[in-house]
Amino acid sequence: MRLPTGQPGSGRAARFTPQARRGFTLIELILVMALLTVVISLTAPKLSRFFHGRTLDSEARRLLALTRSGQSRAVSEGLPMDLWVDAEQGIFGLEAEPSYETSDPKAVDFTLDGGLRLEVVHKTIVARANAMNTLNPGQQPSTASVPRVILVHASLPTIRFLPDGSIGESSPQVLHLTSSDGGSLWLAQSRDGSNYEIRNTDQ
Numbered sequence: 001m002r003l004p005t006g007q008p009g010s011g012r013a014a015r016f017t018p019q020a021r022r023g024f025t026l027i028e029l030i031l032v033m034a035l036l037t038v039v040i041s042l043t044a045p046k047l048s049r050f051f052h053g054r055t056l057d058s059e060a061r062r063l064l065a066l067t068r069s070g071q072s073r074a075v076s077e078g079l080p081m082d083l084w085v086d087a088e089q090g091i092f093g094l095e096a097e098p099s100y101e102t103s104d105p106k107a108v109d110f111t112l113d114g115g116l117r118l119e120v121v122h123k124t125i126v127a128r129a130n131a132m133n134t135l136n137p138g139q140q141p142s143t144a145s146v147p148r149v150i151l152v153h154a155s156l157p158t159i160r161f162l163p164d165g166s167i168g169e170s171s172p173q174v175l176h177l178t179s180s181d182g183g184s185l186w187l188a189q190s191r192d193g194s195n196y197e198i199r200n201t202d203q
Contacts, residue, residue: 055113060177060185060198062110063092067159067187067196070094073106074161080168082151083159085175087118097151115181120157121174159196167193 070081073096080097093109112118151158160168167189175187186199 056116056177056179056183056185059113059116060187063175063177063187064196064198066092066094066108066110067161070159070161071165071195074163075165078163080163081161082153083161084151084153084156085118085120085158085172086153086156087120090116090118092118115179117178119176119178120172121176121186165194167195 066083070083073079073094074081077096079099081094082097083092083094085092090112091109092112093107095107096104151160157172159171162168171189173189176184177187178184186201187196188199189195190197
């Protein structure tokens with residue numbers, strides 16, 4: 001009686017061929033690890049800059065989204081909204097100005113991502129004040145018609161959104177975001193002063 005035979009190289013015997021038993025040698029593994037080390041060392045700085053750039057952009061967009069949220073809440077709730085910035089602590093937040101309620105249940109605050117720094121630029125405010133003094137020399141601003149403002153964080157720079165959706169005149173014009181690798185973005189008022197926008201320069 002003949003036993004049926006399979007195709008050449010099939011069956012249990014094929015599993016134990018010399019080629020199937022062959023694996024990586026220690027030298028080959030060392031060469032592969034050395035190659036990976038070289039590749040990682042070459043690409044690590046570029047990857048680091050890439051992720052820092054993404055973090056900077058993400059933080060700028062979160063700050064911009066908070067300005068839009070402040071304007072929207074000011075209009076819908078009929079209350080001034082304060083976007084305050086604590087540059088030293090790296091914290092910023094949004095909160096309604098005190099009215100009938102002493103605290104805002106919808107108040108939010110955020111902490112800057114590590115390696116980022118936020119700076120408030122006041123140069124445009126100074127320029128505006130100088131321009132007003134030039135147009136009206138010797139005339140002192142009247143405080144009789146100026147409503148009393150109760151800021152949530154009076155000691156901190158604050159962007160103030162009024163109930164009609166406009167931005168308060170005393171609000172910072174520019175916020176400057178910088179990263180540890182030298183990258184920077186500006187959150188500045190638009191040309192018409194109706195909202196804020198992200199720019200690559202302060203102009």
